[in-house]
Amino acid sequence: MEQNYSTKEHKLPVIPLRGLAVFPYMVLHFDVGREKSINALEEAMVDEQLIFLTSQKEAEIDVPTPDDFYHIGTICKIKQMLKLPGDTVRVLVEGMSRAKIKEIVDDEKGFSATLEEVVYNEELLKEDKEVEALIRNVFDSFEEYINISNRISPEILLTLSDIDEPSRYVDTIASNMFLKPLQKQEVLEIFDPKERLEKVYKILLEELDILKIEKKISLRVKKQVNRVQKEYYLKEQLKAIHKELGEDEETTDDIEEYKKQLKSIKVKKEIKEKISKEINRLSKMSPSSAESGVIRNYLDTIFALPWNKESKDKVDLKESAKILDEDHYGLDKVKERILEYLAIRTLSNSMKGPIVCLVGPPGVGKTSIAKSIAKSLNRKFVRVSLGGVRDESEIRGHRRTYVGAIPGRIINAMKEAKTKNPVFLFDEIDKMASDFRGDPASAMLETLDPEQNKEFVDHYLEIPFDLSRVLFITTANSLNTIPRPLLDRMEVIQVSGYTEEEKLKISKKYLLPKQIKEHGLEEGFLKISDETIRDIITYYTRESGVRNIERTIGKVCRKAAKRYVENRELKNIRINKNNLEKYLGKKIYSYEPIKENPEVGIVRGLAWTSVGGETLSIEVTPMKGKGQLVLTGQLGDVMKESARTGISYIRSKYEQFNIDENFYKEQDIHIHIPEGAIPKDGPSAGITMATAVISALSNIPVNNLVAMTGEITLRGRVLPVGGIKEKVLAANRAGIKKILLPIDNKKDMEDIPENIKKKIEFVFVKSMDEVLEHALIKDGE
Structure with missing residues (x-):
């Protein structure tokens, strides 16, 4: 019998692919990121633009060895290469022919192999009647496969009718079927086109059996769904009959309660009309429907807002000044600005809430002074941290068309405050970011503009809410990252770092007593001299604020507490310059003194x-x-x-x-x-x-x-x-x-x-x- 195939040898670079199998005559693109694979591509481009592609046995392996991929694959021609961001290369290849690895070389640059390509005589195959019969059977089965699966375009059948080489015919069908990676590899490893036709025909018959069972299950489920819909419709009719008979009392009571709450809030006529429409929609809905839950949540949010609840400001300037001085040492400019605002509120009740931006290094008391302002004004205090917020919806809420929609942080904070004139702190306003989900800084413009925030509209509420009575305070470490339009709406007050004397007084008056109390020590038990506190400030901390000083004093208190627990007879512990290193270790910082001579x-x-x-x-x-x-x-x-x-x-x-x-x-x-x-x-x-x-x-x-x-x-x-x-x-x-x-x-x-x-x-x-x-x-x- 005449041998109907011949062999050729090639020496080509090799790329193992993850989760992909390439058939001859198939055109596809894939991304290459591994260094060895990129080296193999570059080597191929230097030569004849030919490369050997094969599949990995396990897709999870990042650094494969020759044992981790199949030794039968496809010789491909590189059609196009495109460099993507992040050292990734996108490659377009066309499969040429099957080949088997005879000998492989694995070095640092990448894989290369000596390959044996097997070429069958297509003319001899065309004369084989058995091959012709197999082609017809495969075509009929593939046509049925396309009709049942609905996942492959029927246009492929026109392409197949133009192919007269049996080898290309069977590979085109195999590459267009939805097969498991192992099945694809099995087909790829069969060199004889006749055997390959038999294998593909067998797989097609198995797939058709499975698809027919799937179709039967799908029809059965569809019938069940139709029955469920019918039952739902009948139940809805039944509920309507119950309602006519006055049997749905619970829902009626809720709707009456909502109507009563609507009468009690003082808002514009158009807002009342919108809320009233929502209540009427709810009354016509089934209590068990999903939309009913959405409307209830919406109405609950609206009625939880402080539409006309307002706390009464204290107007005693001396008392307010005393509270601010008790809580914070220094910060005179900030205190002065707040007292000015209070003075004007005593003269004019129509004063809009100012937007103050406290800018300064970490640890100088920006956040805590906002709490003291609320205390001195006798107002509620709410804080929203903006660090890392990059979604506009965080500020303005989600539209109710989204599943699980909620109001934004501003409206949520107003619900918590329960009054319409709280002190509202936007912490870390300079740390906001923006990405494809929108720019939260732009969403803040309306909030922080005294001319616009009288009618702030949250996407969830879709009705205006008055924020003009709120005293907004924002904090930032730097003005550089705050967008100019946003900065323009704020009154910037610089909070500079503390001097050494100020740090000493803050440590003695606030930090030391606080840490002694927090560590369970009695007042007067721990005695630290002024000189020792100066040394802590100079040699153990380097900051504009006092956060690290507080931490360091806390460390001293912990060591003192341990000593006291070990020896209960101690009456007090004195810490001075001589024994400070025993508690805090070696000095961390040193300051370069002036040179002795010019x-x-x-x-x-x-x-x-x-x-x-x-x-x-x-x-x-x-x-x-x-x-x-x-x-x-x-x-x-x-x-x-x-x-x-x-x-x-x-x-x-x-x-x-x-x-x-x-x-x-x-x-x-x-x-x-x-x-x-x-x-x-x-x-x-x-x-x-x-x-x-x-x-x-x-x-x-x-x-x-x-x-x-x-x-x-x-x-x-x-x-x-x-x-x-x-x-x-x-x-x-x-x-x-x-x-x-x-x-x-x-x-x-x-x-x-x-x-x-x-x-x-x-x-x-x-x-x-x-x-x-x-x-x-x-x-x-």
């Missing part, structure tokens, strides 16, 4: 951080070179630009500073800011870097008792910067005696405590000439 090229700058002020020593060293400017210490783009601006200013004034004209060509200048692991940015170190460079190039030392901050321009002007209070506090901590500040920052001096103004000399400068006059030590000084 040095060339080292200047003390002042910086602002989210946890308070810092002093930075800026070091400059010139070296022989080609005029490179080297900047180290994790400097941001703005800081690097400030350094370049300073260099350009020095080049324009080289004669004035007695500096070599060609310094920028013949010398490399290295500017370094220590604590290199901490990122630094901003323009406020401009004059500091320029002074250090001038000192290094002219070999004139810088006064070690001077610190400075300010932005520099190309012409040497000194521009104002922010965070003055925090920077001055840091300078005081480091023992600085003179601070150079931009003249436009003179207005910030009102925030500086009087005791610090007495200790430090403040010099306000307009230009670099004035800076150098105070910073550089001339001969004879």
